[in-house]
Amino acid sequence: xFKAYSNDDDVLNIQGDAxxxxxxxxxxxxxxxxxxxxxxxxxxxxxALKQALDSVVESLQAEGTLPDRIKDEPxxxxxxxxxxxx
Amino acid sequence: MKKLFACLLIAVAGHAMAAAPSCTGFAxxxxxxxxxxxxxxxxxxxxxxxxxxxxxxxxxxGPLWSAEHLTRDHxxxxxxxVRTNKFFEDSRLPEGEGATLADxxxxxxxxxxxxxxxxxxxxxxxxESFSLANVVPQNRENNQRLWSRIETAVRRLTTRYDDTYVIxxxxxxxxxxxxxxxxRVFVPTQLFKVVYIPSKQMAFxxxxxxxxxxxxxxxxxxxxxxxxxxxxxxxxENLKDQKPGGLxxx
Numbered sequence: 001x002f003k004a005y006s007n008d009d010d011v012l013n014i015q016g017d018a019x020x021x022x023x024x025x026x027x028x029x030x031x032x033x034x035x036x037x038x039x040x041x042x043x044x045x046x047x048a049l050k051q052a053l054d055s056v057v058e059s060l061q062a063e064g065t066l067p068d069r070i071k072d073e074p075x076x077x078x079x080x081x082x083x084x085x086x
Numbered sequence: 087m088k089k090l091f092a093c094l095l096i097a098v099a100g101h102a103m104a105a106a107p108s109c110t111g112f113a114x115x116x117x118x119x120x121x122x123x124x125x126x127x128x129x130x131x132x133x134x135x136x137x138x139x140x141x142x143x144x145x146x147x148g149p150l151w152s153a154e155h156l157t158r159d160h161x162x163x164x165x166x167x168v169r170t171n172k173f174f175e176d177s178r179l180p181e182g183e184g185a186t187l188a189d190x191x192x193x194x195x196x197x198x199x200x201x202x203x204x205x206x207x208x209x210x211x212x213x214e215s216f217s218l219a220n221v222v223p224q225n226r227e228n229n230q231r232l233w234s235r236i237e238t239a240v241r242r243l244t245t246r247y248d249d250t251y252v253i254x255x256x257x258x259x260x261x262x263x264x265x266x267x268x269x270r271v272f273v274p275t276q277l278f279k280v281v282y283i284p285s286k287q288m289a290f291x292x293x294x295x296x297x298x299x300x301x302x303x304x305x306x307x308x309x310x311x312x313x314x315x316x317x318x319x320x321x322x323e324n325l326k327d328q329k330p331g332g333l334x335x336x
Contacts, residue, residue: 001170002170007172008191009172009173009174009187010171010172011170011171011172011173011203011205011216012168012169012170012171013167013168013169013170013171013203014168015165015166015167015168016164016167016203016204016206017163017202017203017234017237018165018167018204020203021094024188027250030228032234033255041166044166044168045168048168049251073181073192074192074264075192075193075194076192076193076194076267078193078194078264078265078266078273079264079265079266079270080262080263080264080265081262081263081265081270081272082261082262082263083258083259083260083261083262084125085123085125085126085232085258085315086125086144086258086259086262
């Protein structure tokens with residue numbers, strides 16, 4: 001079960017790596033291309049994606065007040081070290 | 087007698103502890119890659135997973151290589167996998183050797199799989215591929231576009247030729263390296279993927295810079311061995327100078 005915005009570590013994989021839904025505390029990322037064929041496999045994939053997106057919608061609607069747009073959080077600056085392998 | 091039995095038990099247990107993990111079958115001809123750069127060898131350990139194997143480095147806090155054996159049937163099964171997975175810290179690693187979930191948080195880098203989730207053909211293996219011991223800090227755009235196309239191309243080769251051995255790993259070149267998080271996980275400068283298809287007597291390597299790019303370079307196994315400091319003894323020497331022109335669909 002995919003619970004949108006509940007953590008930063010879940011990834012829903014649909015049809016292997018064809019489509020992934022990556023969870024995050026402040027953003028959920030949907031990436032890839034999914035072929036929804038008119039068969040059981042297509043239905044299974046569609047249901048999984050629907051569950052994840054329903055969870056996104058429910059979670060957002062449950063928020064009291066949503067901002068128009070949240071600010072991008074800046075990434076931490078990477079550290080630098082001397083390469084011990086060279 | 088009881089005492090002797092206890093001694094025997096300890097001896098047997100001691101032997102079992104000392105035995106190397108046995109999952110060499112995921113590497114070509116049952117031979118794991120060998121580190122030829124001695125600076126890379128400290129704090130390395132093999133981790134066996136359900137359908138792939140990793141050599142983890144306590145220096146880089148990530149994998150140095152990840153080996154998988156793909157078959158047509160397994161790729162077919164992998165294409166049907168639907169699963170909610172979770173990135174996790176492998177508890178078999180000593181404290182401080184592995185990367186932590188916190189290291190990647192807001193790092194700006196993707197948790198880039200070496201043996202990809204999309205090649206895993208059962209629940210256990212797919213869950214395990216999210217071990218942080220199987221991922222490196224990878225440029226986001228690279229992971230989601232170019233690298234994903236390369237992984238798809240390898241799956242296509244497997245669907246066509248069946249048995250395929252793939253070894254994927256990071257490279258760390260240059261005087262200085264970037265790190266992420268409190269553990270200081272090394273950010274690779276390049277990534278390689280070595281592909282060996284016994285039935286076709288074909289072996290080659292793909293190398294990409296760990297930046298937002300659409301460019302990949304084809305290399306022979308000998309070339310990638312000298313670039314990476316890793317030798318691939320399971321791949322026949324007479325195939326190590328081949329270099330195909332490119333990958334279909336990438």
